[in-house]
Amino acid sequence: MKIHILAGGPDEHMPPLHQSNDVKWVGVDRGVFLLLQQDILPVKAFGDFDSITNAQLKLVREALQDVELYPAEKDATDLELAFEWAIGQKPDSICIFGATGGRLDHMFGSIQLLYKGLKKKANVQMIDNQNIIQLFEPGTYHVDRLKEFHYISFVPFAGGVKELTLEGFKYPLNKHEVELGSTLCISNELIQQRGTFSFTKGILMMVRSNDKRCL
Template identity: 50%
Template sequence: MKRKYALVAGGPKGELADLKAYKDENVRWIGIDRGVLFILEAGFTLHHAFGDFDSVTMEEKEKIERETTVSIYPAEKDATDTEIALNWVLEQTDVEEIYLFGATGGRLDHFFANVQLLINSIEKGIKITIIDSQNQITLFKPGTYKVVEQREWKYISFVPISEDVYDLTLTGFKYPLANEHIKIGSTLCISNEFAQDECTFSFTEGILMMIRSKD
């Protein structure tokens, strides 16, 4: 059976999405450092935990070790705790889709590193979405994709991550496009909106970031 994996990192709690909105029997919850505590506070069962756990107390660490299998890494290493956890999930044979929580807010170097992880993982063909209290961030390879309006997530933006995105076409949106060449650094496709319930976007070359946002 294919499953969704929800990774929760230790980003600022004020930026964290409502984890209970993603409760599902088919979701396996993976804690990353202090993110483990957010999962336990939500009342979910932990499947695995990763990190150096330098941001928790000794008592909290002992609690985490009682709850699940823990992979502890030194603070000084060549990959972030989030990268280690994500790579482990991508090796699982039952993964269908990945949510990444607690990956925004706070330190900008951590945020940009987490976006880079989406780039590194896009070739796996598994959808990975960074989710916080106001945003959903997903990367796409060339193709044609449908996106359904969710009234809570009013705004939708498209940002080139590669140097060029070719033939970007937006159909059904408030501001449509047809076969547009978008270069990195362009703000042309920021803050679009839905003009109908189901819209389509497509492009032929490059890597495109889609951001769905709410005020």
């Protein structure tokens, strides 16, 4: 089972949304209404719904059986509430959409959820029409070339990254230490169909991206 969560980020950053039998959609605030507009019926909805009209909220409540309505003043964002529920379902993967663009505080807050997922050993990605963002703990990983996301960047997330090795990349590395604040690994590219990256300490953010919004 896969869980896809749609938050209410700017429309211009949204990739195409699709329904499939192995995916459960969850809507967050305005994202619930956006899903209904795409003829996608989410299994749950979360939010204070302060970003949609009363008429739109009425449509949401009529269409969905499971709507969790929260006050605007609370200790967690609407997206975090949805994310915590999704983690509890123990899915194979979680993809978060509609969480980038617009307010930077919201975006950076959403990226923190990737860290929370990492600590709980969950496979979590944040996706928009130009980027895929993931966090990794020390280990060895394989990454395949994607036409839609040509560039691959690696950024230390918390402290430095030790012994980073990149194989199959245009700019390879061999057991290199990448300090927090470094831009060394920005805009790399795969020169083979599959590449490998590994490191022994730290938390590494991988951003797959493209210059154009091509999805």
